[in-house]
Amino acid sequence: MLLVGLTGGIGAGKSTVAAEFARLGARIIDSDALARDAVAPGSEALHQLVAAFGQEIVLPDGSLNRPALGAIVFKDEQARLLLESIVHPAVRALSDAAIASYRASDPSGVVVYDIPLLVESKNAYDFDRIVVLSAPAAIRRARLIELRAMDPAEADRRIAAQATEDQRLAVATDVIDTGGSLADTLNQVQDVWHSLRETQGNI
Numbered sequence: 742m743l744l745v746g747l748t749g750g751i752g753a754g755k756s757t758v759a760a761e762f763a764r765l766g767a768r769i770i771d772s773d774a775l776a777r778d779a780v781a782p783g784s785e786a787l788h789q790l791v792a793a794f795g796q797e798i799v800l801p802d803g804s805l806n807r808p809a810l811g812a813i814v815f816k817d818e819q820a821r822l823l824l825e826s827i828v829h830p831a832v833r834a835l836s837d838a839a840i841a842s843y844r845a846s847d848p849s850g851v852v853v854y855d856i857p858l859l860v861e862s863k864n865a866y867d868f869d870r871i872v873v874l875s876a877p878a879a880i881r882r883a884r885l886i887e888l889r890a891m892d893p894a895e896a897d898r899r900i901a902a903q904a905t906e907d908q909r910l911a912v913a914t915d916v917i918d919t920g921g922s923l924a925d926t927l928n929q930v931q932d933v934w935h936s937l938r939e940t941q942g943n944i
Contacts, residue, residue, distance in 0.1 A: 742844045743851045743941045746866060748859035748909060749874030751899050752881030754919040754926060758874055759855045761930045767937075768847065770839050772832060772856040779831035780805045786831040793823055815898045829862055836866075851937050860904040860912060870940070872933060873913035875906060876920040 747762070749755050763769045780787045782803035790810070791799060798810045814821040836854065843852045856862070859871070878900055885896040910916065915936070917929045 742848050743869050743937060744840065744867065745851060745853045745937060746859050746868040746871040747853050747855045747874070748857060748871065749919070750876070750878070750881055750903050750906065750909065751857065752884040752896075753874040753876045755855055755857060755874060757923070758872075758917060758919070758926065758930050759853060761927050762851075762853045762934065765931065765934045767851045767853045767934070768843050770836060770843075770852060770854040772836065772854065772858070775832045775835045775839070776828060778835055779828055784831070786827055789827045790824070793827065794820070815895070815902055818902075821902060825858075825861070829858075849941065851934075851941055858903070860908050870914045870937065871912050872915045872917060873909045874917050874919045875910065876918070878906070880920050 745767075747755060747759060749758075759769050759771070780790060787799075787805060790805070794810060794813055798806050798813070800806045810824070814824045840852060840854070843850065853872075854866070854868075856866075859866075882893070882896050882900060885891040885899065886893055891899075915933050917926065917933060919926045
């Protein structure tokens with residue numbers, strides 16, 4: 742099985758690229774979905790978050806109030822690091838289980854792990870390849886404002902809280918430029934997919 746890390750800054754188009762990899766035949770692991778599962782009501786990680794940040798980060802139904810938590814951690818570097826120290830290990834446990842399941846069920850397949858904080862995470866994964874999506878910060882900022890209706894100041898905070906473009910590119914084995922048209926991005930995804938399948942065939 743070929744394990745591929747997929748990463749890029751916020752607004753770089755990870756969901757679009759992951760969907761295209763899925764269409765081409767990859768198994769997708771979505772770290773955002775795992776992160777939601779990791780802090781589900783009753784989970785140990787949610788209990789730790791409440792102890793760290795207060796009961797106000799919990800909604801009446803017992804689920805995590807993500808906007809409330811986000812408002813805390815994206816303005817405070819130490820708070821963000823504390824959040825990551827709680828959530829990352831829980832997500833790692835879930836991702837390890839998913840990878841093991843795919844490895845057992847499809848040993849000749851390609852698994853693409855969509856992990857926005859690949860560079861920032863303290864959890865080292867044994868990726869065979871790392872695909873980095875690259876787009877100028879100005880383009881990503883505009884997408885956040887226009888497509889997600891994000892406040893410009895909040896968009897700036899989210900971008901600043903992540904690794905730099907150079908830090909992401911430093912770990913890349915493959916780079917997809919997502920700053921252009923959708924068609925151009927998808928063509929690049931297909932090129933990388935063919936390369937991945939060639940690599941898989943040689944293992």
